[in-house]
Amino acid sequence: MTMNHSIDPAVAALLPLAKKEGIATVWDRYKAMQPQCGFGQLGVCCRICWKGPCRIDPFGDGPQRGICGADADTIVARNVIRMIASGAASHSEHGRHVALALLGVAEGKLPDYRIRDEEKLRAVAAKLGLETDGKEIPAIAREVALATLGDFQNQDHDTPCTWLASTLTEKRLERLAGLHALPHNIDAVVTQILARTHVGCDADPANLILGGVKGALADYDGMCLATELSDVLFGTPRPAVTAANLGVLKEDAVNIAVHGHNPLLSEVVCDLALLMDDEARRAGAAGGINIVGICCTGNEVMVRHGIPLATNYLSQEMALVTGAVDAMVVDVQCIMPSVSEIGACFHTEIITTMDDNRIPGATHVRFRETTAAENAREIVSLAIAAFRRRNPQRVVIPDFRQTAVVGFGTEAIVGALAALNADDPLKPLIDSIANGSIRGIALFAGCNNTRTTQDSSFVTMAKKLARNNVLLLATGCGAGSFAKHGLMTQEATEEHAGDSLKGVLTAVGTAAGLGGPLPLVLHMGSCVDNSRAVEVAVAVANRLGVDLDQLPLVASAPEAMSEKAVAIGTWSVALGIPTHLGTMPQVTGSPAVTELLTETAKDLLGGYFMVELDPDKAADRLLAVIDERRQGLGI
Ligand code: MSK
Known part of the structure; x- marks a missing residue:
């Protein structure tokens, strides 16, 4: 029973104790909640007005429209983009908080904070197109903070958010502009989603989903600025050896x-x-x-x-x-x-x-x-x-802890690669992808979910992909899973990496002074830090003169759970990245929305959702996608 809940040995050790003490845990509440509402699971329950709740009969025998006339496609699309709005609001509120703090530091109003990474501040200013020559650090910080806050204030619908426009490929921006999916103002786009999903408003599922894509891109913008400005204030991640569990x-x-x-x-x-x-x-x-x-x-x-x-x-x-x-x-x-x-x-x-x-x-x-x-x-x-x-x-502290080598933000990865080629740090990575030593790159993100055995899918998929020479990046609670299970170590690289991947990780890690290979999974940070992986991908794409949807790059959230994860997954698709979900999304009550997200998206955006609950099969599907992308590039 216990091991169905989690593969974490510390959890297994403590669950009997919780039971003995009469303490209900998330798994007890999950069990008590069974069977869960099938209408909710399919996304066909509408609670948007007080004529409802309405629910659509998925078998076709009962009502096919809510009391207002909304059908399953409209209801599902409205529900899912409201989740995206919440996710975008969460990340961007976090980002606004950090941006306001940077402004406060720049204006000398927050004595308990300081700018810890001036080099990063200058790099961020340059990225945003701000002139820094001859300016003092507080002045640069103020300009960066104000430019960032502009992404919450701009009222010109034809001018996309600054961070988004500064961090994606030209081709991607053109493609998204062609779909009218570029957000101009994070707050406005979140508000628009709430407005268009009010009773009696947008009922077109495709139009709603495109509105959701715009909301998800606002989420990306908020994450990007939160991550980068946090680095400025608190330091940019550098490799460090620590422990987990x-x-x-x-x-x-x-x-x-x-x-x-x-x-x-x-x-x-x-x-x-x-x-x-x-x-x-x-x-x-x-x-x-x-x-x-x-x-x-x-x-x-x-x-x-x-x-x-x-x-x-x-x-x-x-x-x-x-x-x-x-x-x-x-x-x-x-x-x-x-x-x-x-x-x-x-x-x-x-x-x-x-x-x-x-x-x-x-x-x-x-x-x-x-x-x-x-x-x-x-x-x-x-x-x-x-x-x-x-x-x-x-006091019962389970004696489980694993070493974890962490701190691989973009700068740390580029820094490690620079040890091999100081003039052109990306070249070793690009060469390794081109010659097949690295078959592709997979970003593992997202949460844990009681619907899956905790950590299990992350670990299963990572081991299989690594064995097949896929370079692994991780953020959020996915990264936590890998850290707890010892996959962020040099030993894990020795044990699980395919030969050619091991060769690359060893060459880079040794050159970078780690005395051995890079860890099997590179920890890029929290869930808000997924933008770091995009930064690496955009640099590679720009270097190759291609767009993101041509790279052998995939994303996976095997235990997706939160509204933030819905937003992240959607912008990942919008950026052209095939994105795997290991939990069933609450959209399958609408064949139209399901098709939009898993098939039509591929034509429109290059990225698309793939749902596969079995981690072993999911890894196979990701490998197939990687190979398809490689063929497309002729490598
Ligand atoms: S904490 S959003 S459970 S990754 Fe970022 Fe973890 Fe997911 Fe929360």
Whole structure:
């Protein structure tokens, strides 16, 4: 039973304990929810007005139209693009937060933050077409922040968002412009989706889906700016050796788990933890303060600072079941509301920090960038106080932790390649793709989902693709899966990579001073950092003079779950990338929408969705797509 939930051994070790203690977990609630609503699974339930809810009979016997007259195609299309709007809003709100912080730093209003990567700031300014010669860092930062905020303010529909226009290939921009799919303003596009899906508005499924594509591209824009400006403020990822899984918790330390997404909070908590280490020791924690990450905040601090990852999305409750977490500090997105109830079974402080993301039963520390250090000090003090209340008898830390070599953002990958060819860093990568040493590239992204065995599909697919010489990139909770299962190590490369891939990874890793190969899977960051993979792909495409839909590049979200994942998957398709989903999307109640997303998209965009629940078969399908692309390029 347990191993059907997850292949994570730490989860397997703790689930019986949760059961013994009477603690309900995500898997218990999933079981209690069965059977789940078939109408919802097909996407044919409409709750957009109070004449409803309406639902379309998928077997053709009952109603084929809702009370207003909307059919299954309209309902499914409206539902899915509303998910995209939510995903785009989530990522871009995160991005706006970071952009405003950069503006505050530039104007000297946020003493608790600073620009940690001036070189990246200059590179970003150049990318956005801003003149930097003779300008001081604060002035450049201000211009970058204002140009970025323009992507939330521009009212000229014919001028696409700056970040989008600055980061894609010319051919891709032309193709998207031809479909009227280029967003001009993130906020406006999200609003348009909500407006056009109101009762009595857009009923054309193809038109709705195209509106969703525009929303997804707004999501891309928001992710891009969030990632790049976070690098400016907090540092650009560099390779680091760290560890993953619940064994990173320490019995003798104040364990603080940072969980959520936005580094504005977690970075300052990390800074304060260093300053307050002695205080923790005085409270009896011989190991001082131990910061660990969960979900994408975990990925953010992992790739930038090598802070260990406790776990990924689906097992966030398990961290609490160890009885060793003194505080779980959360900001936004992917935080299960159940954590406050489980925290209350122990001594654990669950601390919410954002006024618009609160959980009943949690302690709320109102986080403001203007008072960040003061807020973080309060948070760390709460954790130390909780540590004093910890019951050592209830501490069960599963002895599972894997080494993880992480921190492969674009700059780190290019830097490693430059060790082989300083004048033309992309050449070794392009040559390896051209001569078949690297058969293709796969980006693994996305969440965990109770519909699949946690981590299982990620691991199965990655091993098979690597054996077939596919270079693997990962972000988000997918990256968390690989880190927990030891696939971000040099040993994994030795064990699982096909011979030619191993040769390339060894040559690059050795030249870059890693004393051996690059890890089997390259950790690029959190789910908001998927734009890093696009940056690498665009550089390769531009170098070859082709568009993204010609590259042997695929994406996969084997355990997709969130609305953000729907948005990411859709922009991946819009950029021309064949995109695999390992969970059934809630669209199959409409043959028209299903066809649009899995077939018509290929003609319109070059990218398309592929649904395959079996990970072994999914890997085969991705290999076939890669080979098709290679044939197209004549390599
Ligand atoms: S946290 S969106 S479960 S990747 Fe980014 Fe993980 Fe998916 Fe949340």
